Each structure stands twice: as structure tokens, then as C-alpha cells.
Amino acid sequence: GDSVTQMEGPVTLSEEAFLTINCTYTATGYPSLFWYVQYPGEGLQLLLKATKADDKGSNKGFEATYRKETTSFHLEKGSVQVSDSAVYFCALSGRSGNTGKLIFGQGTTLQVKP
Amino acid sequence: DGGITQSPKYLFRKEGQNVTLSCEQNLNHDAMYWYRQDPGQGLRLIYYSQIVNDFQKGDIAEGYSVSREKKESFPLTVTSAQKNPTAFYLCASSTLAGVGEQYFGPGTRLTVT
Numbered sequence: 661g662d663s664v665t666q667m668e669g670p671v672t673l674s675e676e677a678f679l680t681i682n683c684t685y686t687a688t689g690y691p692s693l694f695w696y697v698q699y700p701g702e703g704l705q706l707l708l709k710a711t712k713a714d715d716k717g718s719n720k721g722f723e724a725t726y727r728k729e730t731t732s733f734h735l736e737k738g739s740v741q742v743s744d745s746a747v748y749f750c751a752l753s754g755r756s757g758n759t760g761k762l763i764f765g766q767g768t769t770l771q772v773k774p
Numbered sequence: 775d776g777g778i779t780q781s782p783k784y785l786f787r788k789e790g791q792n793v794t795l796s797c798e799q800n801l802n803h804d805a806m807y808w809y810r811q812d813p814g815q816g817l818r819l820i821y822y823s824q825i826v827n828d829f830q831k832g833d834i835a836e837g838y839s840v841s842r843e844k845k846e847s848f849p850l851t852v853t854s855a856q857k858n859p860t861a862f863y864l865c866a867s868s869t870l871a872g873v874g875e876q877y878f879g880p881g882t883r884l885t886v887t
Binding site (some may be wrong): 661662692701702703704705706710711749751752753761764765767 | 777778780814815816817819822832849864868873874875876879880881
């Protein structure tokens with residue numbers, strides 16, 4: 661079945677460092693891909709999305725490119741801030757055989773130190 | 775202000791008791807979802823509903839029940855049959871066309887002792 665794999669955390673960075681959180685997926689057909697963020701004690705918020713190959717999603721300085729050839733959707737940010745500390749989830753929404761649901765990765769915790 | 779409300783934020787129950795978690799949305803979304811989140815783990819889907827009076831089991835439905843009598847409301851009951859009910863429960867909603875773009879409530883942390 662469809663699945664999403666994220667890099668293990670926690671990821672600990674100093675403020676202004678470059679961030680990459682790896683995400684790869686397995687899916688039949690052509691899924692849409694998403695990154696969600698969860699701040700401590702809260703629900704999830706959609707951060708960015710990409711619906712087809714080579715699309716780049718971006719929001720609040722974060723970017724991710726839908727790479728069909730490597731089945732990846734890595735999250736990047738050029739300069740992280742302390743306020744970016746959160747748990748980040750990669751997810752896919754299938755277009756065949758798995759419609760009606762989001763498939764989430766296990767989440768990656770980011771800690772940014774001043 | 776449109777959004778999803780979950781109440782209460784924290785809930786404590788004794789083992790053997792059923793407990794119902796509330797979820798209400800005013801986004802006019804057709805689809806609603808319940809997830810369970812455990813420390814260090816991702817989200818696991820419990821139940822979801824795409825239309826009033828209909829719902830489907832997710833990956834971990836055993837020990838849980840839901841109802842969808844109104845479009846705005848999707849309460850989750852954690853029954854005494856759920857072997858390990860202590861967890862953080864998240865409710866979400868979406869349009870039918872935008873399943874990937876889900877709006878989440880703030881969650882309910884349930885502790886059963």
C-alpha cells in the first residue's frame with residue numbers, strides 16, 4: 661500500500677542554519693504531496709503542497725519539490741529561526757486505490773537553538 | 775471565525791469507562807476525520823466520514839465508535855474495549871475534493887488510569 665518515510669529526528673540546528681528534512685514515498689498512480697507542521701500542544705497546520713511532478717510548494721520560507729524520479733519531497737529552509745521548532749509531517753493523498761485519506765509519515769522533530 | 779473546535783483540551787477517565795470526545799466544525803466541510811497520536815509516532819487514522827450518516831473505519835478502529843448525525847459534528851467514543859486509550863486525539867475536516875488539505879482542531883489529550 662501507499663506509504664511515507666521521513667528521516668529520523670530530532671534534528672537540532674542553530675538559528676540561521678540550513679534545514680533539510682528528507683521525505684520519500686511509495687504510491688500507485690500520481691499522489692499529491694504535503695508538508696504539515698505541529699507546534700507543541702497544538703493540532704497540525706498545512707505548510708505547503710505539490711500536486712504534480714516537478715511542482716514546487718513554498719510557504720513561510722519553506723520549500724519542497726515533487727520529484728517523481730526519486731519519489732521524494734524533501735523540505736528545505738535556508739535560514740531557520742527558533743520559532744520554527746516543531747514537528748514536521750510529510751503526507752500523501754492518493755489518486756487511486758486510497759482516496760479519501762491522507763497517509764502520514766512518522767514526523768520529524770526540529771529543535772532550533774538560539 | 776471558521777475552524778474546528780475540540781473539547782475538552784484535557785480529559786481524565788478511569789479504566790472501564792466509555793468517554794466521548796467532541797469535534798465541531800463550521801467550515802461547511804463534507805469530510806471529517808479522527809486521528810490518534812502517540813509520543814514519537816505519526817498520526818493513525820481511526821475513522822473518517824464523507825457524508826452525514828455514513829463513516830468508514832480507518833487503520834485502528836477497534837475499541838472506538840463514531841456517529842455523524844450532523845454535517846458539523848463528528849463525536850468519537852473511546853470504549854472500554856480500547857486496550858490502550860491514553861493518547862492525543864486529533865479531529866480534522868476537509869472538502870471532498872481537497873482530502874489532502876485537512877484542517878485540524880487543537881486536539882484532546884485523554885488520560886485513562
